[in-house]
Amino acid sequence: MARRSVSILRHLLTKPLTPAVAAQTRSVTYMPRPGDGAPRAVTLIPGDGIGPLVTNAVEQVMEAMHAPVYFEKFEVTGGMPRVPEEVIESIRKNKVCLKGGLATPMGGGVSSLNMQLRRDLDLYASLVNCFNMRGLQTKHDNVDIVVIRENTEGEYSGLEHEVIPGVVESLKVITKFCSERIAKYAFEYAYLNNRKKVTAVHKANIMKLADGLFLESCREVAEKYPGIAYNEIIVDNCCMQLVSKPEQFDVMVTPNLYGNLVANTAAGIAGGTGVMPGGNVGADHAIFEQGASAGNVGNQKMLEQKKANPVALLLSSAMMLRHLQFPSFSDRLENAVERVILEGKFRTKDLGGHSTTQEVVDAMNNGSGVSNAKSPDYVSAQCLILSSISVHVTKNMVPILIWGSVMYFI
Amino acid sequence: MASQLLRRLIGSRSTTRFLSGAANPCPSLLSSSSSPAARVFSSTSTPITATLFPGDGIGPEIAESVKQIFREAEVPIQWEEHYVGEQIDPRTQSFLTWESLESVRRNKVGLKGPMATPIGKGHRSLNLTLRKELNLYANVRPCYSLPGYKTRYDDVDLVTIRENTEGEYSGLEHQVVRGVVESLKIITRQASLRVAEYAFHYAQAHGRKRVSAIHKANIMQKTDGLFLKCCREVAEKYPDIVYEEVVIDNCCMMLVKNPTLFDVLVMPNLYGDIISDLCAGLIGGLGLTPSCNIGEGGIALAEAVHGSAPDIAGKNLANPTALLLSAVTMLRHLELHDKADRIQDAILKTIAEGKYRTADLGGKSTTTDFTQAIIDHL
Numbered sequence: 001m002a003r004r005s006v007s008i009l010r011h012l013l014t015k016p017l018t019p020a021v022a023a024q025t026r027s028v029t030y031m032p033r034p035g036d037g038a039p040r041a042v043t044l045i046p047g048d049g050i051g052p053l054v055t056n057a058v059e060q061v062m063e064a065m066h067a068p069v070y071f072e073k074f075e076v077t078g079g080m081p082r083v084p085e086e087v088i089e090s091i092r093k094n095k096v097c098l099k100g101g102l103a104t105p106m107g108g109g110v111s112s113l114n115m116q117l118r119r120d121l122d123l124y125a126s127l128v129n130c131f132n133m134r135g136l137q138t139k140h141d142n143v144d145i146v147v148i149r150e151n152t153e154g155e156y157s158g159l160e161h162e163v164i165p166g167v168v169e170s171l172k173v174i175t176k177f178c179s180e181r182i183a184k185y186a187f188e189y190a191y192l193n194n195r196k197k198v199t200a201v202h203k204a205n206i207m208k209l210a211d212g213l214f215l216e217s218c219r220e221v222a223e224k225y226p227g228i229a230y231n232e233i234i235v236d237n238c239c240m241q242l243v244s245k246p247e248q249f250d251v252m253v254t255p256n257l258y259g260n261l262v263a264n265t266a267a268g269i270a271g272g273t274g275v276m277p278g279g280n281v282g283a284d285h286a287i288f289e290q291g292a293s294a295g296n297v298g299n300q301k302m303l304e305q306k307k308a309n310p311v312a313l314l315l316s317s318a319m320m321l322r323h324l325q326f327p328s329f330s331d332r333l334e335n336a337v338e339r340v341i342l343e344g345k346f347r348t349k350d351l352g353g354h355s356t357t358q359e360v361v362d363a364m365n366n367g368s369g370v371s372n373a374k375s376p377d378y379v380s381a382q383c384l385i386l387s388s389i390s391v392h393v394t395k396n397m398v399p400i401l402i403w404g405s406v407m408y409f410i
Numbered sequence: 411m412a413s414q415l416l417r418r419l420i421g422s423r424s425t426t427r428f429l430s431g432a433a434n435p436c437p438s439l440l441s442s443s444s445s446p447a448a449r450v451f452s453s454t455s456t457p458i459t460a461t462l463f464p465g466d467g468i469g470p471e472i473a474e475s476v477k478q479i480f481r482e483a484e485v486p487i488q489w490e491e492h493y494v495g496e497q498i499d500p501r502t503q504s505f506l507t508w509e510s511l512e513s514v515r516r517n518k519v520g521l522k523g524p525m526a527t528p529i530g531k532g533h534r535s536l537n538l539t540l541r542k543e544l545n546l547y548a549n550v551r552p553c554y555s556l557p558g559y560k561t562r563y564d565d566v567d568l569v570t571i572r573e574n575t576e577g578e579y580s581g582l583e584h585q586v587v588r589g590v591v592e593s594l595k596i597i598t599r600q601a602s603l604r605v606a607e608y609a610f611h612y613a614q615a616h617g618r619k620r621v622s623a624i625h626k627a628n629i630m631q632k633t634d635g636l637f638l639k640c641c642r643e644v645a646e647k648y649p650d651i652v653y654e655e656v657v658i659d660n661c662c663m664m665l666v667k668n669p670t671l672f673d674v675l676v677m678p679n680l681y682g683d684i685i686s687d688l689c690a691g692l693i694g695g696l697g698l699t700p701s702c703n704i705g706e707g708g709i710a711l712a713e714a715v716h717g718s719a720p721d722i723a724g725k726n727l728a729n730p731t732a733l734l735l736s737a738v739t740m741l742r743h744l745e746l747h748d749k750a751d752r753i754q755d756a757i758l759k760t761i762a763e764g765k766y767r768t769a770d771l772g773g774k775s776t777t778t779d780f781t782q783a784i785i786d787h788l
Contacts, residue, residue, distance in 0.1 A: 160633055168598075240690060265665075292659070
């Protein structure tokens with residue numbers, strides 16, 4: 001027992017104390033229910049293009065962390081007419097899914113599979129968190145924006161028809177039901193995450209009825225949250241302010257199309273879409289993917305050179321771990337990502353470096369905090385030491401401590 | 411007098427050639443037809459008449475600034491001023507009088523200051539009236555970084571061309587049942603061809619190498635698909651200009667990371683609104699951005715896109731740069747390139763020096779000081 005406690009002591013004491021680790025040693029305030037440690041199933045859709053590369057990166061990191069999740073993989077490509085029924089069944093069963101990018105073919109008459117997934121599972125809120133990462137130099141500082149975008153209706157209803165040859169109409173549908181629930185989600189998110197301000201983005205000076213309805217719903221919900229500031233901004237002014245003064249924005253709630261633009265702009269100013277996490281959430285299910293949609297399938301060169309940026313999907317999987325109520329794993333993953341970016345040695349091309357995806361993943365796994373093969377022992381070691389100290393505290397504590405430190409230095 | 415009549419006849423025939431050139435596109439005809447018109451316009455003995463709408467708020471001050479600078483630079487333009495009326499003109503359903511619109515149609519060029527739309531119902535907004543009556547189908551905004559005025563982006567040099575008549579801003583909305591609203595987005599082949607034509611013609615006339623069409627055709631397949639098809643058709647006629655298509659979310663991200671990737675952007679109405687304001691934000695805001703609306707029949711109405719700023723009206727604090735740069739765009743449309751370059755250089759030099767800057771650029775000069783500094787640099 002002494003030898004084991006010494007080795008455990010040594011293991012505990014050899015952890016380098018970086019500032020990131022200070023957050024890592026969280027006190028045991030999260031009290032799980034018995035059985036929460038059982039592994040959870042998560043549906044994994046690698047997707048197209050660089051999708052398989054970055055989802056593989058996530059799988060490797062989860063493996064190294066011994067996180068209690070296992071993946072059920074399904075092959076879905078953008079060219080399929082519909083998402084296979086088995087995939088939807090699996091997501092309905094597991095309730096959580098991690099997904100790479102699915103390409104939407106241009107103008108082909110195939111409706112987007114992303115949209116289909118969101119509609120079938122009623123994932124009405126899409127969330128992108130855009131923030132400055134430490135060590136990543138961008139033109140804008142103090143950015144910490146969460147864009148909450150209505151995901152099911154609006155301009156993406158897919159209702160188009162040709163009136164006569166040469167004249168095409170597209171319907172934009174806004175309903176009170178959807179606007180109200182996205183506004184409720186935005187304010188609830190702000191409340192639960194200690195955010196101070198919600199901004200509604202609209203174009204109601206031109207589209208008076210449609211965006212007017214959206215704004216009305218937002219205003220009604222805002223009255224129920226008096227502690228959260230609420231204001232409205234027109235979308236073109238919003239984009240202008242984003243590139244000049246992004247620190248004024250906190251949480252933004254938008255209809256479908258504007259949300260796409262605002263999320264990609266905000267992601268661009270804070271470091272690029274390769275690092276911003278996000279996901280789609282509904283009342284029953286959640287799908288986590290790279291936050292902003294630009295570039296999530298990558299291009300041929302990135303695929304050949306294997307230089308896709310896995311950071312966005314890794315941070316999204318950290319969000320997923322927190323969603324599954326594994327906060328400690330989530331913290332460790334986020335700290336490891338932060339450490340790799342702060343160090344700056346392993347960065348992919350979009351962040352200004354030359355590393356490949358695999359090099360970034362290896363950098364994360366080799367550092368402390370992520371890979372901890374002795375994790376089950378670690379927990380029991382803590383209990384062991386606490387119990388041994390409590391037993392001997394009434395007797396001579398000093399000899400025990402001296403003996404312990406002597407053993408350490410041997 | 412006979413020579414004047416003859417010149418007017420030649421002028422009208424060349425503009426009809428321009429019109430027919432727009433209908434069945436042929437680049438050589440377009441460029442050759444615009445230069446005889448310009449040659450008629452730019453003879454120094456007969457000044458060109460241009461309509462001027464000073465507008466409200468700070469409008470009159472900055473319009474005065476423009477007039478002064480043009481006088482000093484000896485630009486052969488005679489201004490015909492029109493003001494927004496006090497009452498609704500029944501012929502136009504708005505505060506703009508029929509005479510004002512007729513004058514723009516006659517002169518073919520105009521400059522418009524900021525106009526505040528009076529609140530109330532029963533009349534159309536002023537901008538909408540101008541757009542509909544004059545059939546202004548393209549909005550051109552050249553965005554270039556002003557040397558000396560530092561923003562976070564220093565090397566922006568792009569032009570956004572936005573379709574101005576249809577798209578999402580058709581204003582056709584209705585409530586289906588309580589709590590469900592539909593809004594129609596309309597894209598027609600005719601309007602898309604028109605704006606694509608103008609975009610490529612502009613790119614060629616100003617020596618631009620690349621035209622990018624911005625769209626969301628992966629989601630809105632038929633509408634943006636039609637727009638893209640029209641752009642592709644026009645692109646085939648200009649083989650020396652590189653043509654590409656960029657999805658709008660990619661475009662937004664690339665613009666904020668690296669604006670040098672783009673040259674000329676052509677897009678439908680809503681995307682154009684957002685992207686052109688984004689580009690204005692990149693170079694320092696609406697107070698520094700020129701803008702020009704192109705209409706059927708070769709009409710060009712340059713305008714300042716900022717607001718009328720009633721709080722600083724009359725205090726000699728306004729920044730005339732936007733209206734001045736828009737006037738320069740108007741001169742380029744009239745092919746008075748040497749005068750345009752001279753005035754633009756003077757403006758850029760004044761701002762670069764930094765000694766005379768108005769309050770919104772961080773300085774303390776008045777409008778008149780700033781204007782005088784530009785005149786000194788001419």
